[in-house]
Amino acid sequence: MEQIRLGDSGLRVSRLALGCMSYADGSRGFHPWALDEDAAQPFFRQAVDLGITFWDTANVYSGGTSEEFVGRALRRFARREEIVLATKVHGRMHDGPGGSGLSRAAIMEQIDASLRRLDTDYVDLYQIHRFDPDTPIEETMEALHDVVRAGKARYIGASSMWAWQFVSMQAAADLGGWTRFVSMQDQYNLLAREEEREMHPYCEATGIGVLPWSPLARGRLTRPWGESTTRSETDTFGSRIYLDSDAAIVRAVAAVAAERGVPMAQIALSWLLSRPVVTAPIVGATRPHHLTDAVAALDLHLDESEIARLEEAYTPRLPAGF
Numbered sequence: 001m002e003q004i005r006l007g008d009s010g011l012r013v014s015r016l017a018l019g020c021m022s023y024a025d026g027s028r029g030f031h032p033w034a035l036d037e038d039a040a041q042p043f044f045r046q047a048v049d050l051g052i053t054f055w056d057t058a059n060v061y062s063g064g065t066s067e068e069f070v071g072r073a074l075r076r077f078a079r080r081e082e083i084v085l086a087t088k089v090h091g092r093m094h095d096g097p098g099g100s101g102l103s104r105a106a107i108m109e110q111i112d113a114s115l116r117r118l119d120t121d122y123v124d125l126y127q128i129h130r131f132d133p134d135t136p137i138e139e140t141m142e143a144l145h146d147v148v149r150a151g152k153a154r155y156i157g158a159s160s161m162w163a164w165q166f167v168s169m170q171a172a173a174d175l176g177g178w179t180r181f182v183s184m185q186d187q188y189n190l191l192a193r194e195e196e197r198e199m200h201p202y203c204e205a206t207g208i209g210v211l212p213w214s215p216l217a218r219g220r221l222t223r224p225w226g227e228s229t230t231r232s233e234t235d236t237f238g239s240r241i242y243l244d245s246d247a248a249i250v251r252a253v254a255a256v257a258a259e260r261g262v263p264m265a266q267i268a269l270s271w272l273l274s275r276p277v278v279t280a281p282i283v284g285a286t287r288p289h290h291l292t293d294a295v296a297a298l299d300l301h302l303d304e305s306e307i308a309r310l311e312e313a314y315t316p317r318l319p320a321g322f
Contacts, residue, residue: 001051008207009182013054019284024062044073060091067117090129102132126153131161145178157183160322163198188212209279221268241320248313269297
């Protein structure tokens with residue numbers, strides 16, 4: 001597995017990241033398709049065997065149970081120094097003053113809670129899960145800087161927001177002499193390309209690594225349009241963000257995949273990996289072939305005509321996910 005720098009930072013990560021939202025306690029009101037700990041363990045082992053050593057989770061995934069699963073899997077299948085561990089802060093964990101958002105109180109409380117659940121002294125990448133309009137950005141950036149200075153996080157990153165918000169936070173860090181974000185985790189796939197307008201040009205110009213979430217459009221790029229799964233039948237967010245016109249893109253993916261003799265997922269991921277700004281797509285896996293398909297996509301290179309066919313039916317839309 002290729003190791004690649006995360007943007008212009010010194011942190012090196014595997015070219016694919018294991019998305020751990022699928023591994024959590026679904027009985028606590030979380031996604032019904034989430035895998036419990038026993039069912040999740042083989043995927044951590046498979047990731048290690050395939051060289052996927054960049055693992056991404058969040059405190060809010062089922063009230064922290066995802067972090068607990070990740071922490072125990074890390075102890076079972078790898079050494080701490082072999083894994084680049086990423087988690088996030090922002091979502092509501094409880095109703096107290098430090099239970100959500102990006103205030104100093106929340107960041108200081110939640111990093112310690114995440115470290116306890118992960119059973120580690122530090123995370124490699126600590127990400128803000130969303131922008132917090134109710135907290136001054138200077139307060140957020142200084143608190144994140146203090147987390148890094150305390151040795152609880154090596155680097156910091158951000159997730160889905162408007163480009164102007166991300167630029168403002170980076171500027172605040174520069175003015176305060178605080179730690180800057182090294183990564184942007186945003187929704188990016190063949191059905192959601194709005195980040196190409198502002199966010200990605202800024203990231204490319206300033207050396208920010210891009211870590212796309214939902215690289216397969218919640219599975220819609222892996223199967224014929226209209227075919228449902230357990231996840232799609234219960235995914236209220238996913239049912240709102242895609243357009244009827246996206247069927248043409250899915251048909252193009254299916255056609256190229258048939259010509260190549262490979263699964264649709266490999267075509268969709270190969271397109272994403274061909275984008276220069278992309279560091280490591282975050283791949284969720286609930287079946288063994290999900291990770292093997294993702295790894296196979298690393299060696300599948302699309303030509304210009306295939307890329308044009310995949311892109312030509314795209315319809316502009318409002319950004320979604322934040």
